[in-house]
Amino acid sequence: MYGLIGKMRALPGKRDELIDLLLDTTGALPGCLSYLIARDPADTTAIWVTEVWTDRESHKASLSMPQVQEAITRARPMIAGFEFQIETEPVGGFGLPAA
Amino acid sequence: MYGLIGKMRALPGKRDELIDLLLDTTGALPGCLSYLIARDPADTTAIWVTEVWTDRESHKASLSMPQVQEAITRARPMIAGFEFQIETEPVGGFGLPAA
Numbered sequence: 001m002y003g004l005i006g007k008m009r010a011l012p013g014k015r016d017e018l019i020d021l022l023l024d025t026t027g028a029l030p031g032c033l034s035y036l037i038a039r040d041p042a043d044t045t046a047i048w049v050t051e052v053w054t055d056r057e058s059h060k061a062s063l064s065m066p067q068v069q070e071a072i073t074r075a076r077p078m079i080a081g082f083e084f085q086i087e088t089e090p091v092g093g094f095g096l097p098a099a
Numbered sequence: 100m101y102g103l104i105g106k107m108r109a110l111p112g113k114r115d116e117l118i119d120l121l122l123d124t125t126g127a128l129p130g131c132l133s134y135l136i137a138r139d140p141a142d143t144t145a146i147w148v149t150e151v152w153t154d155r156e157s158h159k160a161s162l163s164m165p166q167v168q169e170a171i172t173r174a175r176p177m178i179a180g181f182e183f184q185i186e187t188e189p190v191g192g193f194g195l196p197a198a
Binding site: 001003005019022023026027028029032033034035036037038039040041042048049050052086087088089090091092093094095096097 | 100102104118121122125126127128131132133134135136137138139140141147148149151185186187188189190191192193194195196
């Protein structure tokens with residue numbers, strides 16, 4: 001499995017709109033096993049995203065899909081920056097589809 | 100919902116054993132919606148855990164459950180420290196049980 005944990009920063013006042021866009025875009029992307037979106041309660045502009053994919057290629061391929069491309073285009077004007085992002089190797093846990 | 104994202108550090112050579120213990124303990128804890136465990140590919144001692152609970156109280160209550168207490172007792176000698184932990188407010192995404 002391939003994973004990402006990242007902290008995204010919205011422009012002031014844009015976090016909820018950006019979250020709604022992320023919620024609309026996730027789900028049913030090939031190879032996506034989990035995509036968790038969370039507000040940072042200590043930082044009114046920050047969004048944490050934890051992603052699990054079957055493999056790195058699935059994640060990369062998703063970025064070229066029309067609906068993801070469209071979402072990126074709509075999201076970009078609301079994003080102030082990416083403060084933190086790391087790649088992970090998910091090993092399991094609770095909340096992933098059965099293998 | 101209530102969330103946590105944390106980076107735990109195992110003692111050298113103990114990461115796999117610690118991960119196995121975490122994998123054995125998770126699942127079927129009341130109020131736990133997601134508990135994702137990942138290795139850090141850039142750091143051979145680090146483990147990332149992303150948790151989603153129905154609420155803060157469920158997480159807190161889990162820490163008193165016998166199987167969690169037992170796991171904490173077994174895990175403690177393998178843990179070097181907690182490098183990073185933040186609380187989050189999960190809002191949704193893909194991979195959570197339907198509400």
